[in-house]
Amino acid sequence: MATYQKSFRLSTKGHCHVINIDSDVQKIVQASGIRSGIINVSGRGSTLGITTLEYEPGCVSDLERALNAIAPPNSNYAHNARWGDNNGYSHLRSALIGTAKSYPLVDGQLGTGTWQQIVLCDFDDCERDREVTVTIVGD
Amino acid sequence: MATYQKSFRLSTKGHCHVINIDSDVQKIVQASGIRSGIINVSGRGSTLGITTLEYEPGCVSDLERALNAIAPPNSNYAHNARWGDNNGYSHLRSALIGTAKSYPLVDGQLGTGTWQQIVLCDFDDCERDREVTVTIVGD
């Protein structure tokens, strides 16, 4: 049994910027030498999300449109009223989608589908520098 | 410390087919011999979801109705326009719900509630053959 952990950083544009981090995660999985276990992928912060998507412009656009309906940028957010912020919608989206997900490590490979990529969604209303931590436990 | 991993397959009808996989997961948990740890349950693909539900027809129907409002089958999806597909809503639902979840293993038992079952939701628009991987790490 072993634990392997590595973090990396990336610059985002905010405004529901959806970034494919699948190859970053894959590289860490390969470097770990672990063959079977659980892979946790976590973005630090309260205005981002981690999920999976077929990473092509259509699916990215459909996700953005759906989130614009569920959590519109310009609705009356209590967070904005209280703090003079404009990113109440960013916090809401993050709470709904979640900032971390775990996937299986199977025979040394990330156990996700061919058309399924791990993405970081930056819901904030400005450019951000983000930290993603990948933690693998297994054999 | 040990890692135990097992996959199983199941046939689904698509169209938000919600399948109770709780006993499948329970059997793998029992076979593992592990008493305390983390259980990851993951469906492979970008048009399915894994979550928990009181598995009774009312809750299943309520989930389907809510997803029909959030991600209607026949809205104008950019994924469909780009690829000639009809399952843009399936991809969207999968990104929102997530394809994998982790639960605790407590005293040799799945640490979920009596009225809480692990379900696979097949959001695709056709019948599918699905692979679910259960990974347990612990003592």
Next chain:
Amino acid sequence: MATYQKSFRLSTKGHCHVINIDSDVQKIVQASGIRSGIINVSGRGSTLGITTLEYEPGCVSDLERALNAIAPPNSNYAHNARWGDNNGYSHLRSALIGTAKSYPLVDGQLGTGTWQQIVLCDFDDCERDREVTVTIVGD
């Protein structure tokens, strides 16, 4: 490698009561003595959710408002019709948000952001006594 697991209980008011359990989780992380790994936080039951939020009254209120739109308390739920219950919306919210999340343990600390707290959301329609299990695997 080690596994550390501890459960705690808390009383909730239901009706989308959002409770900051971050310090409870932090205490268990400290007690574990584990420095690097995965932390799973799981609430038992099918009418609650676990997620992260900037825990301030504005974000809490914004989350409640969004869930009132997605899963209104007084809609016509099939669960209610079938069982004479009033908490169909509670089950739906739980299935959408999820009852368990996993985060990284980095250098002996919970690897979440400064403005990001782990919360239990009790979606049920009455007061409840809840059990939360924290499971840590790592080195």
